[in-house]
Amino acid sequence: MVLYSPDPKQTSFTDIRDPSLKLAEFKLENIISTLKMSTDDSTFSSFSLKNCILDDKRPHVKKATPRMIGLTVGFDKKDMMDIRYRRVRDGWVADLVLQEMYICASVEFLLTVANVFLEAYTTGTAVETSVQTWPAKEEVLVQQSEKWEINIIIKNPEIVFVADMTRNDAPALVITTQCEICWQGDFENNTMTAAIKDLQVRACPFLPVKRKGKITTVSLLFT
Secondary structure, eight states: OEEEOOOTTOOOOSOTTOGGGEEEEEEEEEEEEEEEEOTTSOEEEEEEEEEEEEEEOOTTSOOSOOEEEEEOTTOTTSOSEEEEEEEETTEEEEEEEEESEEEEOOHHHHHHHHHHHHHHHHHHHTTOOOOOOOOOHHHHHHHHHOEEEEEEEEEEEEEEEESOTTOTTOEEEEEEEEEEEEEEEOSSOEEEEEEEEEEEEEEEESSGGGOTTOOEEEOOOOO
């Protein structure tokens, strides 16, 4: 998927798909899904995503790399996302693993992309018609007895904060960590627990090819 965003000062243009109007390109690579249904009404499904890529495609912006989101360099053989879903008679369980995800936290770029969707949403809601539906009494009773559980594991995300994206050796802060989230409950109550482990902050050059021998670990003190 390619996003195009014409310059607000430009009153006319011949082709909305003009390469000079490109804003970003979004890709999902190698999606695999399975579904199994048993005679006892239990269900198992899985979904894996090899890579999710977001590139900055603005031709007028100078940048050391266009990659904003993707797999961390050196982990091309791993899947970025894996989801498993199990449903039984009294509820369901979903397990999500997100690993080796690289995020370049360029606030300016992310706000520019978000603004495209916000403007489209604002325009769409101007003519929105609300429709309200009421569930049948039998459906409500089923929901009250159903239990659910969502487990999320985030492994080794690499979040990079950099002020100057035009230089591959620009100073940057790189954050890596491990995170586990468990959310479970039923129709009346729910609880959530979360744990963050191995939080590390390193000061180093922006791109990995420039980091050898130039990485400094930043000490974190919690009180």
